[in-house]
Structures are given as structure tokens and as C-alpha cells.
Amino acid sequence: xxxxxxxxAHSAQGPPMPASDTASHRAGSPRPPHPLExxxxxxxxxxxxLMLLSNGMMAAHTTPVFASLTAHGVGSxxxxxxxxLFWMRRPSAQRGQPRRRAPLWAYLGGVSGALTxxxxxxxxxxxxxxxxxxxxxxxxxxxxxxxxxITGALGxxxxxxxxxxxxxxxxxxxxxxxxxxxxxxxx
Amino acid sequence: MIFLICLGVASGMLVTLSRQxxxxxxxxxxxxxxxxxxxxxxxxxxxxxxxxxGSLWPETAASAPIFxxxxxxxxxxxxxxxxxxxxxxxxALTGGLLVAGQMLSSVSLDLLRSEGGVLWxxxxxxxxxLLGVWLSRRR
Numbered sequence: 001x002x003x004x005x006x007x008x009a010h011s012a013q014g015p016p017m018p019a020s021d022t023a024s025h026r027a028g029s030p031r032p033p034h035p036l037e038x039x040x041x042x043x044x045x046x047x048x049x050l051m052l053l054s055n056g057m058m059a060a061h062t063t064p065v066f067a068s069l070t071a072h073g074v075g076s077x078x079x080x081x082x083x084x085l086f087w088m089r090r091p092s093a094q095r096g097q098p099r100r101r102a103p104l105w106a107y108l109g110g111v112s113g114a115l116t117x118x119x120x121x122x123x124x125x126x127x128x129x130x131x132x133x134x135x136x137x138x139x140x141x142x143x144x145x146x147x148x149x150i151t152g153a154l155g156x157x158x159x160x161x162x163x164x165x166x167x168x169x170x171x172x173x174x175x176x177x178x179x180x181x182x183x184x185x186x187x
Numbered sequence: 188m189i190f191l192i193c194l195g196v197a198s199g200m201l202v203t204l205s206r207q208x209x210x211x212x213x214x215x216x217x218x219x220x221x222x223x224x225x226x227x228x229x230x231x232x233x234x235x236x237x238x239x240x241g242s243l244w245p246e247t248a249a250s251a252p253i254f255x256x257x258x259x260x261x262x263x264x265x266x267x268x269x270x271x272x273x274x275x276x277x278x279a280l281t282g283g284l285l286v287a288g289q290m291l292s293s294v295s296l297d298l299l300r301s302e303g304g305v306l307w308x309x310x311x312x313x314x315x316x317l318l319g320v321w322l323s324r325r326r
Contacts, residue, residue, distance in 0.1 A: 033275070033276050041288060042291065042320070046292030047268075048289045057255040061251040070256065071259040075222075076259075079267075102215035108208055111232050114229040122194060127188070145281075145282045149278050168283065172284075175319065176287075176312065179308070179316075
């Protein structure tokens with residue numbers, strides 16, 4: 001995203017861009033989210049709506065697996081072009097900087113992303129239908145995210161959710177469930 | 188049925204897992220690089236899936252509207268944002284706010300296209316989500 005520019009502007013004050021590569025496992029109490037971060041997350045979430053609309057349209061014309069395949073293919077090309085653009089705009093002095101290495105497993109995010117497509121396609125075509133798939137998927141997302149935050153698994157910072165974090169999450173989940181079921185019962 | 192419910196929950200967990208892995212990759216590289224690898228690796232995994240499921244190029248693909256091809260480009264920005272956000276906000280709040288944005292936009296879209304749904308439930312849902320977003324700022 002153009003988030004990259006935000007990232008640069010923000011990293012001066014944002015704490016968890018760790019200088020050390022092995023992310024720190026401090027159970028610190030994080031600062032409240034910056035309004036910019038909240039706005040970025042809400043905008044990214046609305047991009048997801050557009051993306052699902054687009055991929056759904058492709059799935060309707062072909063198959064869900066083909067829709068995901070083309071989305072990942074087009075995405076690879078677009079991301080490569082954007083990376084090339086960033087690379088060219090970098091001052092040439094910085095280009096030869098030694099690279100820090102990420103563990104190989106960190107490259108596997110795409111595998112679980114691709115698997116999501118397959119699983120959710122199975123569930124959506126079952127008796128659980130779209131409403132059930134969305135609601136259960138939401139539950140799975142939130143539970144695992146809380147486990148990751150509490151344990152600091154997979155090398156990201158450990159953070160204990162505070163009371164207001166949990167309240168915020170609960171309100172968002174409750175509102176989301178209402179909207180999902182509003183749609184399910186309205187048709 | 189129990190099996191299907193587990194599958195549904197698992198598909199949500201995979202979303203979180205993917206975001207966590209991409210976020211970890213972005214720590215050492217950049218958000219855009221994590222998005223690139225996410226899409227490329229996903230593509231490589233999906234090629235055999237597509238071959239098993241049918242063909243790499245269904246005949247109807249050519250007739251799909253242009254917008255149906257845009258999902259991948261939008262996804263690049265979406266994954267990069269997630270990778271940028273997750274070290275800053277943590278997995279739970281990142282996921283929550285992304286879902287909040289998704290729901291607010293899809294309700295607006297539903298209303299614009301005047302598609303069905305129980306209106307009071309949608310309004311109450313939006314109010315709860317806005318409350319949640321406001322709470323996330325409070326300490």
C-alpha cells in the first residue's frame with residue numbers, strides 16, 4: 001500500500017519496529033493506537049470488501065479455486081511491479097545494503113492464505129452457508145489472534161490485551177455478528 | 188456437522204496465521220515484500236489445486252468482467268497493510284479493526300445498492316462497531 005510512506009513517517013515514534021531482528025518478547029503495555037493506524041486499518045478493511053466482491057465475481061464466472069489462483073497471480077505481478085518501482089526510487093547508495101534474513105517459515109503466509117480459500121469454499125457450500133462460514137471464521141480469527149498476542153508466537157511482540165482492547169474487540173465482534181445475521185435472515 | 192464447524196473455525200484461524208507470518212516477514216524485509224511473497228507462494232500452491240479441481244484456464248474465464256481481475260491488485264495493498272499494522276497494533280486489534288472496516292464498508296455498499304437485510308440489525312451492528320473502534324483508542 002502507499003502505507004509504505006506512512007510506515008517511514010511513522011517509524012520514528014512507533015515502538016514495535018524492532019531494531020533487533022529477533023523480535024523482542026517484552027510483555028510491555030503498548031501505547032494506544034495512533035488515529036492514522038486506525039484509519040489505515042479501516043480503509044484496508046474496506047479494500048477487503050472490494051476484493052471479495054471482485055474475487056466473488058470471478059468465482060461466479062469460473063470456479064473458486066481459479067478465482068483465487070488468478071487473484072494470487074495478478075497480485076504477484078502487481079506486487080513485483082510496485083517493488084521494482086520502490087527499488088528504482090531508492091538512492092543507489094542504499095541498494096547494496098546487506099540484507100537481513102527472515103526465517104524460511106516466515107515465507108509461508110501464502111500457503112495458509114491459499115488453504116483458507118479451499119477450506120472456506122467447502123464450508124460455504126455446506127449446510128452452514130455463507131452466514132455460518134462468516135460467523136465461524138470470525139470466531140477462529142479472533143481466538144487465534146488473542147492466543148498469538150498473549151504468547152507472542154511466531155516472532156511478533158508479546159502483548160497482553162488490556163480491558164479496553166477486549167471490550168473493543170467484543171463490541172466489534174458483536175456488531176459484526178449482528179450484520180452477518182441481518183443479511184442471512186433478510187434473504 | 189461438527190466437522191464442518193471445525194473447518195469453518197479453522198478457515199478463520201488460517202487468516203490470522205497468514206497475517207502473523209506475513210507480519211513476521213515484514214519485520215525483516217518490508218510490508219510490500221511480505222505481500223509479494225504471500226501472493227507468489229500462494230500462487231505456486233494453488234496451481235496444483237487448480238489442476239486437480241479442473242483446469243488452469245476454464246473456458247469461461249475470458250468472459251469475466253475486468254473488475255473480476257482486479258481482486259489480486261487490491262489484495263496486494265490489503266496484505267501489505269496487514270503486515271504493516273500487526274507489529275504496531277497486535278494480532279487481535281489488527282484483525283478486529285480490519286473486520287470493522289470490512290463490515291462498515293459492506294453495509295454502506297448494501298444500502299447503496301439497496302440490497303436486503305434487516306435494517307435495525309444492520310444499524311445496531313454499525314453502532315456497536317463504531318463503539319468498538321472508539322473504545323480501542325481509550326486507555
